[in-house]
Amino acid sequence: MISAVLFDADGVIQRPTIDWWSRLTSFVPADGAAFVADLMAAEKPSLVGKGDFREAVAEVLRRWDSPVSLEDALEPWTWFAAEPLVVSLIAELRALGIGCHLATNQQAYRRAIMQDERGYGEWFDQTFYSCDLGLAKPDPAYFRSILGTLEIPASSVLFIDDNESNVAGARSVGLHAEVYDLSSGVDTLTALLRQYELL
Incomplete structure (x- = not known):
């Protein structure tokens, strides 16, 4: 679950x-x-x-x-922009009671743009920037740190990333983890979430 x-x-x-x-x-x-x-x-x-x-x-x-x-x-x-359809999917998941969190490798300069200027924090329950944690993907310690904050078992968490090594790092500590790239289309992400019976 x-x-x-x-x-x-x-x-x-x-x-x-x-x-x-x-x-x-x-x-x-x-x-x-x-x-x-x-x-x-x-x-x-x-x-x-x-x-x-x-x-x-x-x-x-x-x-x-x-x-x-x-x-x-x-x-x-x-030079980046969020995909509105993905943001809507995240809102849908949260409305269903699923915790949604940002887990990203960023330095403080870009973190400020994402979090403070563009309001990414409003889309998620919690945000986990590597520059704040002092740890970065794919280090398993990065994921352990997040689990410690969320206080939930790894088996109840799904991690989605476009990088194979990051997915492997998450799986190494017991998370469910899947590779997804936005270039494959939002329908692919929707299908992935449905595989886990989240939608």
């Missing part, structure tokens, strides 16, 4: 609105892919609340001698 569902953010409830990859690779004259890889590596500590993401991006820009301003470099992290 599932009493709570954990939803990942990127690729599950929200998608990019602009081609951020092309934008980021344009910030240096050559070897844009390596530059973006450097940015992604620099972001990792802030995903678990260590270091400042803005400072990390500024350091990468300096290292690559990029002429782009820090604010312009940060802009691609704002």
Whole structure:
């Protein structure tokens, strides 16, 4: 009997609105892919609340001698939008008494946009951002931390994510977990929830 569902953010409830990859690779004259890889590596500590993401991006820009301003470099992290049909599904589940929670890896800069500017907290019973927990998926400790807060058994929780390794991490601590990608359509998510008799 599932009493709570954990939803990942990127690729599950929200998608990019602009081609951020092309934008980021344009910030240096050559070897844009390596530059973006450097940015992604620099972001990792802030995903678990260590270091400042803005400072990390500024350091990468300096290292690559990029002429782009820090604010312009940060802009691609704002290029996302939630899928209204998924938000409606979450509201439907909550109306049926199913606890719905956000479980996402984010640094504090993006967390503020999601939670404070765009009101994601209103859609969920609780939100679990990796930067707040000091733990990130797929670490099993991330999921154990959430279970400790919710005070419910792992067997009563369904976790939905577009990343196979995150799903494996959830399953390793006893959660029901399924791979779902928003690109496959909201009907696929509806069908998944019906498999667990949640709708």
